Amino acid sequence: MHVYVLAEHAGSEAGRELSPITGELITAARDLGVVSVVVVGKPGVAEHLAPELARLGAAQVIDASTEDYEERLITPEVDALQALGAANPAPIVIAATVTGNEIAGRLGARLGAGVLANVTGIETNKAGHHEIFGGSYTTTAVAGGETPIFTLRPGSVKAQPQEAAGELAPMPLPAKTDRDVTVKGFTPKARADRPELTTASTVVSGGRGVGSEEGYSDYVEKLADVLGAATGSTRDIVDLGWAAPETQIGQTGATVSPDLYIALGISGAIQHTSGMQTSGTIVAVNQERDEPIFAIADIGVVADIEDFVPELIKALENRR
Numbered sequence: 001m002h003v004y005v006l007a008e009h010a011g012s013e014a015g016r017e018l019s020p021i022t023g024e025l026i027t028a029a030r031d032l033g034v035v036s037v038v039v040v041g042k043p044g045v046a047e048h049l050a051p052e053l054a055r056l057g058a059a060q061v062i063d064a065s066t067e068d069y070e071e072r073l074i075t076p077e078v079d080a081l082q083a084l085g086a087a088n089p090a091p092i093v094i095a096a097t098v099t100g101n102e103i104a105g106r107l108g109a110r111l112g113a114g115v116l117a118n119v120t121g122i123e124t125n126k127a128g129h130h131e132i133f134g135g136s137y138t139t140t141a142v143a144g145g146e147t148p149i150f151t152l153r154p155g156s157v158k159a160q161p162q163e164a165a166g167e168l169a170p171m172p173l174p175a176k177t178d179r180d181v182t183v184k185g186f187t188p189k190a191r192a193d194r195p196e197l198t199t200a201s202t203v204v205s206g207g208r209g210v211g212s213e214e215g216y217s218d219y220v221e222k223l224a225d226v227l228g229a230a231t232g233s234t235r236d237i238v239d240l241g242w243a244a245p246e247t248q249i250g251q252t253g254a255t256v257s258p259d260l261y262i263a264l265g266i267s268g269a270i271q272h273t274s275g276m277q278t279s280g281t282i283v284a285v286n287q288e289r290d291e292p293i294f295a296i297a298d299i300g301v302v303a304d305i306e307d308f309v310p311e312l313i314k315a316l317e318n319r320r
Contacts, residue, residue: 001032001033001034001090002033002034002035002036002088002090003029003030003032003033003034003035003036003090003091003092003093004036004037004038004062004081004084004085004090004091004092004093005022005025005026005029005035005036005037005038005058005092005093005094006025006037006038006040006077006081006092006093006094006095006100006103007022007025007037007038007039007040007049007053008021008022008025008095008097008100009022009039009041009045009049016041016045016048016049018049018052018053018056019095020154020159020196020198020199021095021097021152021154021198022037022053022056022095023056023159023160023161024152024154024155024156024157024158024159025093025094025095025152026053026056026057026058026159027056027057027157027158027159027160027162028093028121028122028150028152028157029091029093029122030057030162031122031123031124032090032091032093032122032124032126033090033091034059034060035057035058035059035060035164036058036059036060036061036062036084036090036169037053037058037060037061037062038062038064038077038080038081038084039053039061039062039063039064039065040064040065040069040076040077040080040173041064041065041069042065042066042067042069042070043063043065043066043067044065045063045065046061046062046063046064046065046168047063047168049061050166050168051166053166054163054164054165054166055161055163055166056159056161056162057160057161057162057163057164058164058166059164059165059166059167060165060166060167060168060169061166061167061168061169062080062084062169062171063168063169063170063171064076064080064171064172064173065170065171065172065173066172066173066174066175067175068175068176070183070186071176071182071183072176072180072181072182072183073180073181073183074099074102074103074106074181075176075180075181076173077103078103078106078107078110079173079174080171080173081103081107082107082110082111083171084171085107085111085113085146085147086111089146089147090146090147091126091147091148091149091150092104092107092113092147092148092149092150093122093149093150093151093152094149094150094151094152095151095152095154096117096118096119096151096152096153096154097154100151101117101118101151104117104149104150104151105117107149108149111145111147111149112145113143113144113145113146113147113148113149114142114143114144114145114148114149115143115148115149115150115151116128116130116141116143116148116149116150116151117151118130118151118153119150119151119152119153119156120138120152120153120156120157120255121156121157122150122152123140125142126142126143126148127140127141127142128140128141128142128143128150131274133270136270136274153255154198154254154255155198155199155254155255155256155257155275156255158257194224194225194228194229194230194231195228195229195230196230197230197231197232197246197247197249197254197256198254198255198256200229200230200256200258201258201259201260202224202227202228202229202230202258202259202260202261202262203224203229203230203231203232203249203256203258203260203261203262203276203279204220204221204223204224204227204229204230204231204232204262204264205220205231205232205233205234205247205249205261205262205263205264205266205276206219206220206231206232206233206234206237206242206243206263206264206265206266207233207234207236207237207263207264207265207266207267207272208234208236208237208265208267209264209265209266209267209286209287209305210237210242210264210265210305211265211305211306212242213240213241213242213243215242215265215305215306216233216237216242216243218309218310219264219265219305219306219309219310220233220243220264222309222313223262223264223309223312223313223316226313226316226317227260227262227316229258229260229262230256230258231243231247232247232248232249232254232256232276233247233248233249234248234249234250234266234269234271234272235248235250235252235253235271235272238253249272249275249276250271250272250273250274250275250276251270251271251272251274251275252271253275254275255274255275255276256275256276256279257276257278257279257280258279258280259279259280259281260279260280260281260283261276261279261280261281261282261283262283262285263276263282263283263284263285263286263293263297264285264286264305264309265285265286265305266284266286266291266293267286267288267291267292267293268284268291268292268293268294268295268296269292273292273293273296277296281298281299282296282297282298282299283297283298283299283300283301284297284299284300284301285301285303285305285308285309286300286301286302286305287302287303287304287305288302289302
C-alpha cells in the first residue's frame with residue numbers, strides 16, 4: 001500500500017521552503033501506506049526539498065515539474081495528481097487550505113473519487129474524522145473509490161519526523177494549454193516577523209474584550225512581541241476589522257495547539273475554543289469571572305486587560 005501527499009512549499013525559487021503543514025500531512029498519511037510526496041513546481045524545486053522531505057518521512061519524492069509553473073494556477077497540481085491516481089491508484093492527502101480544497105474538488109471530479117475535506121485525522125481503513133458542532137462531536141466517514149482524497153486541517157496533527165529514503169522520481173508535466181488561466185503578475189504577501197500561527201509554540205489571542213483595533217495592537221500584539229509569539233483572534237473581531245483574517249482561530253479559522261495559549265478578552269464561545277482547546281497551557285484574562293473560557297483555562301486571571309496586560313509586559317521586559 002502507498003499514499004500520495006501533495007507538498008506545500010513557498011518562497012523564491014532560490015530559497016524555496018516547505019510549509020510546516022507538509023510534515024503534518026506526511027505524519028497523518030503514514031498509516032495509509034508508504035508515503036510518496038508529490039512536489040509540483042519548476043525544475044529543481046523537488047531536488048532542493050528532497051532531503052527535508054526524507055527527514056519528515058517521504059519514501060519517494062515525485063518531481064512533478066514544469067518550466068511554466070509560475071504562470072499557471074491550480075492546474076499543475078491537479079494534472080500531476082490525476083496522472084498518478086489514474087496510473088497507480090492510492091489515497092491522496094492534501095492540505096485543507098483554500099487552494100488545497102479547490103485542488104481536491106477538481107481532482108475528485110476528474111478521478112470520480114470521494115473527497116473528505118477538512119478532516120482532523122485519518123485512519124488506516126481510509127476513514128477520516130471531522131469535528132462538528134464546534135468540536136463537541138467527532139464523526140467518522142469513509143470516502144469511496146480507489147483514490148480517496150483527504151484534505152487535512154492545518155494544526156490538527158502534530159508532525160512526527162521519521163527518516164525515510166526520499167528517492168527522487170522525475171515526472172515532467174505538460175506545458176499549459178489554451179484552457180489554463182495565465183498569471184500575468186504575482187506579488188507575494190510579505191512574511192510577518194512573528195511565528196506561523198498554526199505551528200507557533202506560544203500564541204497570544206484577543207477577543208472583543210480588547211476593546212478596539214488599537215487595543216488589539218497595544219495588548220495582543222505587544223505581548224506577543226515580548227514573548228516571541230504568534231497572534232490569534234476570534235471571528236467577531238476579525239469581522240470588526242480589528243485583526244487580520246489570517247489570525248482567526250476556531251471553527252471557521254485555524255486550529256492551533258501551542259504549548260502556551262494566552263486568551264485576552266475572549267469569552268470562550270465554542271466556535272473559538274474548538275480551534276485551541278488542545279493547547280498545552282491555557283491562560284485566560286477577562287474581567288468577567290463567569291465567562292466560559294475559565295472552564296478550560298489552566299490559569300485564570302480576573303482583571304481589566306487595560307490594567308493587567310501593560311504591567312505583565314513591563315514585568316516580562318524587566319526579566320530579559
